[in-house]
Amino acid sequence: MLNFDFYSPARLLFGKDTEKQIGELLKPHAHKVLLHYGGGSIKKSGLYDTVTASLKKSGVAYVELGGVVPNPRLSLVHEGIALCKKENVDLILAVGGGSAIDSAKAIAMGVYYPGDVWEIYEDGKEIEKALPVATILTIPAAGSEASGDTVVTNEEKQLKYGYGSPRLRPLLSVMNPELFFTLPKNQIANGVADMMSHVFERYFTNTTHTDLTDGLCETVLKTIMKNAPAVLDDPKNYDAWCEVGFGGTVAHNGLVGMGRAQDWACHGMEHELSAIYDVAHGAGLAVLTPAWMQYVYKDNVNMFVQFATNVMGVEGSFRDPDAIVQEGIARLRGFFRRMGLPATLKELGIDGSKLELMAKKATGAEFGDESAIGGLKPLLWQDVLAIYKLAQ
Amino acid sequence: MLNFDFYSPARLLFGKDTEKQIGELLKPHAHKVLLHYGGGSIKKSGLYDTVTASLKKSGVAYVELGGVVPNPRLSLVHEGIALCKKENVDLILAVGGGSAIDSAKAIAMGVYYPGDVWEIYEDGKEIEKALPVATILTIPAAGSEASGDTVVTNEEKQLKYGYGSPRLRPLLSVMNPELFFTLPKNQIANGVADMMSHVFERYFTNTTHTDLTDGLCETVLKTIMKNAPAVLDDPKNYDAWCEVGFGGTVAHNGLVGMGRAQDWACHGMEHELSAIYDVAHGAGLAVLTPAWMQYVYKDNVNMFVQFATNVMGVEGSFRDPDAIVQEGIARLRGFFRRMGLPATLKELGIDGSKLELMAKKATGAEFGDESAIGGLKPLLWQDVLAIYKLAQ
Numbered sequence: 001m002l003n004f005d006f007y008s009p010a011r012l013l014f015g016k017d018t019e020k021q022i023g024e025l026l027k028p029h030a031h032k033v034l035l036h037y038g039g040g041s042i043k044k045s046g047l048y049d050t051v052t053a054s055l056k057k058s059g060v061a062y063v064e065l066g067g068v069v070p071n072p073r074l075s076l077v078h079e080g081i082a083l084c085k086k087e088n089v090d091l092i093l094a095v096g097g098g099s100a101i102d103s104a105k106a107i108a109m110g111v112y113y114p115g116d117v118w119e120i121y122e123d124g125k126e127i128e129k130a131l132p133v134a135t136i137l138t139i140p141a142a143g144s145e146a147s148g149d150t151v152v153t154n155e156e157k158q159l160k161y162g163y164g165s166p167r168l169r170p171l172l173s174v175m176n177p178e179l180f181f182t183l184p185k186n187q188i189a190n191g192v193a194d195m196m197s198h199v200f201e202r203y204f205t206n207t208t209h210t211d212l213t214d215g216l217c218e219t220v221l222k223t224i225m226k227n228a229p230a231v232l233d234d235p236k237n238y239d240a241w242c243e244v245g246f247g248g249t250v251a252h253n254g255l256v257g258m259g260r261a262q263d264w265a266c267h268g269m270e271h272e273l274s275a276i277y278d279v280a281h282g283a284g285l286a287v288l289t290p291a292w293m294q295y296v297y298k299d300n301v302n303m304f305v306q307f308a309t310n311v312m313g314v315e316g317s318f319r320d321p322d323a324i325v326q327e328g329i330a331r332l333r334g335f336f337r338r339m340g341l342p343a344t345l346k347e348l349g350i351d352g353s354k355l356e357l358m359a360k361k362a363t364g365a366e367f368g369d370e371s372a373i374g375g376l377k378p379l380l381w382q383d384v385l386a387i388y389k390l391a392q
Numbered sequence: 393m394l395n396f397d398f399y400s401p402a403r404l405l406f407g408k409d410t411e412k413q414i415g416e417l418l419k420p421h422a423h424k425v426l427l428h429y430g431g432g433s434i435k436k437s438g439l440y441d442t443v444t445a446s447l448k449k450s451g452v453a454y455v456e457l458g459g460v461v462p463n464p465r466l467s468l469v470h471e472g473i474a475l476c477k478k479e480n481v482d483l484i485l486a487v488g489g490g491s492a493i494d495s496a497k498a499i500a501m502g503v504y505y506p507g508d509v510w511e512i513y514e515d516g517k518e519i520e521k522a523l524p525v526a527t528i529l530t531i532p533a534a535g536s537e538a539s540g541d542t543v544v545t546n547e548e549k550q551l552k553y554g555y556g557s558p559r560l561r562p563l564l565s566v567m568n569p570e571l572f573f574t575l576p577k578n579q580i581a582n583g584v585a586d587m588m589s590h591v592f593e594r595y596f597t598n599t600t601h602t603d604l605t606d607g608l609c610e611t612v613l614k615t616i617m618k619n620a621p622a623v624l625d626d627p628k629n630y631d632a633w634c635e636v637g638f639g640g641t642v643a644h645n646g647l648v649g650m651g652r653a654q655d656w657a658c659h660g661m662e663h664e665l666s667a668i669y670d671v672a673h674g675a676g677l678a679v680l681t682p683a684w685m686q687y688v689y690k691d692n693v694n695m696f697v698q699f700a701t702n703v704m705g706v707e708g709s710f711r712d713p714d715a716i717v718q719e720g721i722a723r724l725r726g727f728f729r730r731m732g733l734p735a736t737l738k739e740l741g742i743d744g745s746k747l748e749l750m751a752k753k754a755t756g757a758e759f760g761d762e763s764a765i766g767g768l769k770p771l772l773w774q775d776v777l778a779i780y781k782l783a784q
Contacts, residue, residue: 001634001635001638002407003406003407003408003410004404004405004406004407005404005405006403006404007401007403007404008401009401009403011397011398011401012396012397012398012399013396013397014395014397014398014650014651015395015396015651016395017395018395208631209631211615211618211619211635212612212615212635212638212639212642215612215615216608216611216642219604219607219608219610219611220604222607223603223607226603227603239600242393242601242651243601243603246393246604246650246651247604250608250647255642255647258406259406259407
């Protein structure tokens with residue numbers, strides 16, 4: 001086990017009707033909040049009315065900024081920063097999924113940053129300060145409700161960059177699984193692929209003596225995979241949603257990756273797909289992850305045998321390690337198919353024309369500054385290209 | 393799954409040499425700390441010198457109060473409160489195991505409480521404020537390094553009471569498993585029984601649809617049980633200590649019990665043993681837990697079959713649920729025996745003379761205010777007496 005620093009202070013209020021407490025929860029922390037959300041779905045569902053009524057009842061003033069889109073955009077972040085400054089906002093309340101929360105985090109740090117907030121994403125410099133962020137989650141997927149991470153797309157530059165800081169961990173997050181009942185099936189499936197990937201990125205490691213976090217990762221993956229088909233088939237299945245939703249938070253609050261080198265190559269490779277083709281992050285991950293496994297597993301066969309056995313339930317009748325791994329990958333593909341997720345870049349609407357460009361962007365080679373991505377097997381641009389081709 | 397409120401903000405710095413950072417870690421939070429510890433072991437081991445050197449180097453002033461004993465005493469807490477007030481201490485640094493940390497938490501809230509701090513333990517009233525507490529753990533067991541709980545013994549009244557508040561969660565805790573290398577075997581074993589009990593108290597529940605936390609509980613238990621014999625046999629086994637130590641924190645930081653009714657009868661019954669006979673908490677739990685299982689399992693056979701199967705590895709050849717449960721309990725007894733723990737009250741030096749008194753104290757019947765203890769099967773004093781007798 002490696003040395004680690006675990007800090008995950010986001011409070012999670014979980015369960016039925018918890019969103020009705022939002023005003024009372026925020027009152028000790030804020031006089032005026034920025035209510036930040038996406039399209040009209042929270043208005044249609046009545047959640048907007050519930051939230052604003054609760055804020056009013058508790059005497060918490062608010063201004064609002066809607067319009068967050070999947071792969072949230074820098075231009076709206078700029079707008080939010082200006083609005084927060086003008087209105088003296090002291091907390092940002094994101095109501096939505098990972099995109100609204102990531103956009104809120106970008107605004108939260110941008111308010112105190114003297115230059116263009118995009119510089120933080122480009123340089124990775126440590127921020128000094130950020131407004132507190134609270135969230136009401138409507139799509140379990142990104143894990144952003146507990147993490148210190150934010151991913152934003154610079155639509156002008158066609159770049160999708162991530163940034164992380166302990167100062168961006170939400171103050172508190174509210175998760176009522178009933179709010180997930182109206183999600184369309186493709187968003188359910190994309191979310192499940194995203195949260196599973198958050199575990200995979202931490203699980204696949206060359207670090208040894210990691211019994212506890214191995215087991216935690218495997219438990220989160222098995223819980224999600226057991227319950228996800230149930231919510232896909234019946235999006236009003238509260239009990240199954242509880243497991244998937246809570247699982248998505250634990251997948252990304254940091255715990256399951258402590259003390260182990262992490263990978264994150266699939267996320268890096270997927271960000272290039274989303275930046276250029278604006279595909280759903282989870283769908284991109286579902287396509288890339290099995291291809292990545294196929295390409296890298298020989299560098300640590302034992303780790304992938306453990307995955308196949310402990311997570312995918314491959315039994316001892318497959319004696320040969322390669323056969324066990326292949327069966328594990330095949331079962332993962334089968335699970336993603338069961339969830340209605342795409343299996344190839346082609347199904348995502350991505351042709352072969354920009355694979356090399358994306359591979360070079362993912363590794364920095366495009367900018368003359370190549371560095372390998374991925375912890376288990378470091379990948380240069382030719383490796384990334386090979387994985388994109390395996391996923392075609 | 394039940395609604396829940398998860399808040400576990402204690403930062404955990406884990407690994408080799410982390411204790412050397414303590415001055416630098418505390419500097420942003422404190423001008424003057426109370427260094428609170430037990431006997432001479434931290435002086436013999438050199439840890440005292442390391443810690444004070446680090447504080448001095450960072451310019452953090454300190455006063456000190458040693459003398460914490462297992463089952464930490466109210467009289468020393470009173471002394472600590474007076475010292476903190478006199479010296480204008482703004483943070484308490486506990487260096488030790490659960491006793492030093494629990495004593496530190498008692499002092500931390502006592503500083504701001506106008507009456508006798510024991511009233512808080514008696515009444516359970518919500519505290520408004522407490523000094524921040526930081527910890528350097530030398531005995532993994534109590535989980536107090538991440539929890540908001542404190543247990544203190546009023547030696548005059550022979551009462552051992554617990555209290556919990558989110559305001560008592562440590563600001564940060566430092567865990568270097570190398571500091572555990574010099575622990576005597578009985579302290580290792582007691583610690584392991586204590587941390588396992590923290591999971592058991594959360595695991596055994598009548599709440600249904602708890603896949604995720606079931607799995608998390610089972611993983612923590614299996615990880616501890618796999619690695620504990622290795623540290624017992626070789627207390628310098630760093631890798632195994634990492635699993636046990638980190639496991640002990642996860643066992644009690646709150647996560648594995650979220651969304652489920654919890655039990656805590658064994659802790660309640662054990663506190664009576666410790667209060668009167670001053671036995672080690674973990675040893676008491678090792679004696680009582682199998683007896684409790686024997687007494688209550690028929691109220692939820694499925695839960696105990698799951699325990700026997702998923703945690704104790706009882707295989708399908710035991711077809712009868714009762715036989716599966718019995719084998720699971722027998723294997724748990726075997727594990728405790730392997731750790732050198734006592735199996736009966738007699739081995740703890742407790743005769744039958746005060747069993748009824750303890751049963752009545754545990755349930756409040758002694759004070760004319762009986763209420764059942766335990767979530768899975770509510771126990772009145774006659775039930776507790778029956779369990780004590782099973783454990784004789």
